[in-house]
Amino acid sequence: MTRTAEEARTWTVRELADELGVTTRTLRFYEAEGLLRPQRLGTARLYTARDRARLRLILRGRRFGMTLAECREIVDMYDGAATSERRQLEVLLARLGDVARDLRARQDDLRRTLAEVDDVAARCRDRLDELG
Amino acid sequence: MTRTAEEARTWTVRELADELGVTTRTLRFYEAEGLLRPQRLGTARLYTARDRARLRLILRGRRFGMTLAECREIVDMYDGAATSERRQLEVLLARLGDVARDLRARQDDLRRTLAEVDDVAARCRDRLDELG
DNA sequence: CTTTACGTTTACGTCAACGTCAAGGAGGAC
DNA sequence: GTCCTCCTTGACGTTGACGTAAACGTAAAG
Known part of the structure; x- marks a missing residue:
């Protein structure tokens, strides 16, 4: 293929x-x-x-x-990346920066959540050990 | 304080x-x-x-x-972690495992998305460079 | 004591993201 | 032909997550 x-x-x-x-x-x-x-x-x-x-x-x-409106913004950005208009590229680059920042914030959020979940699980295991 | x-x-x-x-x-x-x-x-x-x-x-x-129902499940789990009933702890531990797996999948998803966004941004910068 | 700025419950409205249903067209199997 | 199946376009229904408005209580400020 x-x-x-x-x-x-x-x-x-x-x-x-x-x-x-x-x-x-x-x-x-x-x-x-x-x-x-x-x-x-x-x-x-x-x-x-x-x-x-x-x-x-x-x-x-x-x-x-994300809402569909937000999704649309993203996919339209991907399409716009092929443009050759300077101004549009600059706007796009700025928006991409925003998006990337947001994604990284989500990553942190996710990391914290996962850490907490793991922590609760650990406490569970401790309790189970105590119970023999 | x-x-x-x-x-x-x-x-x-x-x-x-x-x-x-x-x-x-x-x-x-x-x-x-x-x-x-x-x-x-x-x-x-x-x-x-x-x-x-x-x-x-x-x-x-x-x-x-997440929906509110899913949120409720999570917060109730956190509360349940203090129980001393063996059976409940085991169920909880299993659910926590599921949740953790899902979270890790989301992390991967996010990583890929971020990589793509960064990639598009790089292509943007290349284009801008070409345009002088 | 009235005004102002909160708070309360109850009830209905709204918006996104589809699901569901009705009525029919296009193309193949027989 | 005539089924059968999949596709089409409306149009209306549904669900979750709140917003909004009405009608009233309360407590401090002037």
């Missing part, structure tokens, strides 16, 4: 939905919200590797508790 | 809400949902350090996209 072959591949709604664990309703909803713009083959939707990549980004954002 | 002094301190709805960046409506809602059980001074709510700790846990869960 060459690179071009992989990138030329397309998906139907069902294929893409099943692969990424969402319903077809979700895909249509995202399209109505302007997050995806699959091509059409007649009336049927046809998703490219690019659409698939966008969708994966969106779903990851959702897992982090 | 001794330890006991700090732990003996109480908060009104407004104080707690303002400090943790939520509305009083949210605190009352959480109470109605059984996530918080502040004492009463007459009819007024009085939150202890313990309530505050629970609330912080809940809010952190929310930031991670």
Whole structure:
């Protein structure tokens, strides 16, 4: 499977939905919200590797508790990275900095949470040991 | 400020809400949902350090996209860690393991996301360099 | 004693993110 | 042809997590 072959591949709604664990309703909803713009083959939707990549980004954002509006901002940024307009690149770079900062804050948050959970687990084990 | 002094301190709805960046409506809602059980001074709510700790846990869960039901499970677990019933401790320990696994998966997810964001930012900078 | 600034409960409203249902088109199997 | 299955587009329903408004209590300030 060459690179071009992989990138030329397309998906139907069902294929893409099943692969990424969402319903077809979700895909249509995202399209109505302007997050995806699959091509059409007649009336049927046809998703490219690019659409698939966008969708994966969106779903990851959702897992982090982002709203669809925030997800859209992110995926649009990824698309904007190919521009050649100086001003747009600068704006984009600044936004990316914000996003990165936010992500790092989340990492810290997550680290603390995990440490606490591990701590509670340790206390549990101690109690169990005490109980023989 | 001794330890006991700090732990003996109480908060009104407004104080707690303002400090943790939520509305009083949210605190009352959480109470109605059984996530918080502040004492009463007459009819007024009085939150202890313990309530505050629970609330912080809940809010952190929310930031991670957890539902209130999931948050409740977590905070109840923290409370349950002091039990002396063997069976309950074992169940709790197992659940904690699940939670920890999930958290670690999220960490990986975050790491990948951050790497991608950094990558896009780097490509931006390259483009800017090319443009002089 | 009234005003002002809180607090309270109860009830209904809202918004996001879909689910669900109805009514039908397109294309293959038989 | 006629099923059958999958797809389509609306349109309305649902759920979670609050917001908002009404109607009232309370306690300190002037």
